[in-house]
Every structure is written in structure tokens, then in C-alpha cells.
Amino acid sequence: MKKDDLKDWIARLIAPAGIKLDGANPWDIKILDGDLYARVRNQGSLGLGEAYMDNWWECDALDQFFCRLLRSRVEERINITLPMALSFLRAKLTNMQSSGRAFEVGEKHYDLGNDLFKAMLGKSMAYSCGYWEKAKDLDSAQEAKFDLICRKLYLRPEQRVLDIGCGWGSFAKYAAEKYGVEVVGITVSKEQAEFARNLCKGLPVEIRLQDYRETNELFDRVVSIGMIEHVGVKNYRKYMQTAKRCLKQGGLSLLHTIGGLKSGSTTDPWINKYIFPNGMIPSMKQLSKSAEGLFVIEDVHNFGLYYDKTLMAWHENFEAAWPRLRNKYGSRFYRMWKYYLLSCAGAFRARSLQLWQIVLSPQGAAEGYKAIR
Secondary structure: OOHHHHHHHHHHHHHHHOOEEEOOOOOOOOEEEOOHHEEEEHHHHHHHHHHHHHOOOOEEOOHHHHHHHOOOOOHOOOOOHHHHHHHHHHHHHHOOOOOHHOHHHHHHOOOOOHHHHHHHHHHOOOOOOOOOOOOHHHHHHHHHHHHHHHHHHOOOOEEEEEEEOOOOOOHHHHHHHHHOOOEEEOOOOOOOHHHHHHOOOOOOOEEOOOOOOOOOEEEEEEEEEEEEEHOOOHHHHHHHHHHHOOOOEEEEEEEEEEEEEOOOOOOOOHHHHHHOOOOOEEEHHHHHHOOOOEEEEEEEEEOOOOHHHHHHHHHHHHHHHHHHHHHHHHHHHHHHHHHHHHHHHHHHOOOOEEEEEEEOOOOOOOOOOOOOO
């Protein structure tokens, strides 16, 4: 196709979203390189993201751009591109989240630098959706999330808790300090493990650099906050089997996860290449099927809209800290990270992505489970 024809194709593609090429609204896109049209046509979302990183286009409000684009169901008007097809084939033919690949996301994402994450996440160091029901800022929203999880698990002093994907140890610290429990936290990130050990020093908290599949001990509670997005559809059953194997009779498990509206086996090609390698967003159908015969699903709580607020708060922190991070990370990283945070905020605002907290019990709560909000 000629460049003018490609330009017309892009204009028609985004028109239902109320987005214009070189328009005056903050969600309109400004074209800085005319080769963008062919790049998007040939490479889809991967080409769009890489072109933004390369300064081929600009937008004053990326979050609004993506929210509008996704609400217009743009994916239904795009043909499958080569990166999408290759990603699908890899996922079908290979276990992209095998134990041999388990530490890859730790090395490529979570080990980027604790200075970056401390600046972005705030004092909570919580890298998952906050609970903004009554919170007025990011730190209080994250503390409210920690407390909500503890109450949903009905934590009691001296219980033993397994935290699968413990991050920088902030939930383990909170649960140990506020609820008097003993916590074993596991992570695939060396940087997270070192930070968490220092954060939880003096508390009954053990931090291990370990894949979840290697865990084989008994706990009163099992919690996973924003980790199963790295597990993959071929391993959901293994995750559930591991969680059940590690739970004492009468125990409870809580799964805090981003959720998708449709079942799939891949993630967005740009996100996979630059942000979360081998990641995948589960659907409710995939999770419930993986739990079948192993767990009773006691409670499901969706507060996906709060992830929009969380991501926008992270972006605000990132922008404020960028002058002191610039020399280490560089301008291309800045555009990549901004694109990541704001595109995800737009996706949650459009309700294309959800946030679920799912409470599971191995035999079913003997006297029923009282849902906590």
C-alpha cells in the first residue's frame, strides 16, 4: 500500500475512538515520521510501541489515547500481524513459563534497579494495585490493600504464611508486624530478595530466591499478590496444585491478579519484549478450571478501576524522579517506561483489564466464608 493509503487506513482505524491524526485534543496523536503507518500495519502493537520509543509519534495524554482506543474495540478491526502470529505459535509449542525460564522476568524486569522502583512505588514498595476505597494517596491505598488481604485470610498470631512472589517484602513485613504471623516469601528476583531481607530484618520473615514449584512445606495460609501473571496457562494447574500441597487442612489461599476478559495464551508483543517477558494475563475461566477439584472458590472481588489510579500515581512519581534517574536509564528508557505505565492505565480505565482478589479453600470453609470488603 502507498503511504497515503496507509495513512487513510490508520485514520479510519482510530476514528471510532474519536482520535485524529495531528488533531488538537490531548488524546490525538502527532505524526513525526510518515513511516509510522507502514510500521503499524506490518507490526501492530509492537510497531506502535517501538515507534513511540523511537520518537516517530507523540501524544500529550497516552492514557486517554489508549483508553479511547481500547473502548472502541480496535483489536476487532486489526488483522493478525507477524509478531502476533509468532507469539501465538511460541506459546502453543513451548512452555514459555517453564522452571528453566522462571528467573528470566526477575533478571530482565525486577532487577532493573531498586532506585527506579523506590522512586516510582513510594515507601510501600508494593508493585500491585492499591485499594483506594477510602485512601487518599498511594501509600495509604497500598497499606489498605495489605490490610484487606490480611483480613480476607483471617490472619491470626503465630500462623505460618507462604507469600508466593513476595516482591520487595512489603506485604511480609506488614503481616508480620501487624498480625503477628511468620512469613516465608519467595521471589525470582535477586534484587528483590536482597531488599526484602533488609526490610524485614528482625521480623519472623524468611525470604528465599526460589521458583514456586520447588516449595513443599505446610502453611496456614498461602498468598500471591501480582505473581500469577508470570505463571502461564500451561502452568496454572501446577500453581494450584502447589498452593494446595502447601496448605494445612482448614487453610485459606488468596490470589491477587490482573485478569483478562478473554482466555488466551499470549500477551501483547510489545509488553512481552520490553516489560514482562513470558508474561500472560489469565481469564476467570482459566483460573477456575485450574482450581477445579482442588479448591472451593469462596470469594471473588473485582476492583480493577483502582489500578488506573495506582498506575497514574506511579507515573506521577516516575516523572518527579526522572531528573535524578535520567543519566542512568536514558531517554529511550524514559519513553518506554512512560508508554508502559500510561498504556496500562488506559487499559484498566477502558475496563479491558480487571483486578481480581480470589479467596480459595481446599475443602471449603467449614462454617462458610464471610466475604470481607
